[in-house]
Amino acid sequence: MADHFLDTKGLNCPLPVLRARRARKGLAAGETLEVHATDPGAVRDFDAFCEATGDTLVESREDGGVYIFVIRKALD
Numbered sequence: 001m002a003d004h005f006l007d008t009k010g011l012n013c014p015l016p017v018l019r020a021r022r023a024r025k026g027l028a029a030g031e032t033l034e035v036h037a038t039d040p041g042a043v044r045d046f047d048a049f050c051e052a053t054g055d056t057l058v059e060s061r062e063d064g065g066v067y068i069f070v071i072r073k074a075l076d
Helices: 014-025 040-051
Strands: 004-007 032-037 054-061 064-072
Touching: 004 014, 014 032, 014 040, 014 064, 032 040, 040 054, 040 064
Parallel strands: 004 032
Antiparallel strands: 032 064, 054 064
16 A cells, blocks of 8 residues: 555556656655556656656556556655
8 A cells, every 4th residue: 555645547648747746746755655646658758757766656547437547755
C-alpha cells in the first residue's frame, strides 16, 4: 500500500504526469505515491518521469483499463 494516492483518471497527457509532479513535492524521500490513470500514454510518460526525477517506478500495471503506477521518491 502506497503512502499517498493520486487519481488522474479521465485526464489526458500530459496532465497525469504534471499532477504527479505537483504531488511529488509534498512527499518525503522514500515515500510512495500511487497514481491511477486511464490514458494509455501514461505508461511511457511515467517511465520517462521516473528517469528524469531519479524516482523508482515500483509498480506499473493495468487493471480493467486503469493504469496503476507506484512511485518511490528518490532520496534527496
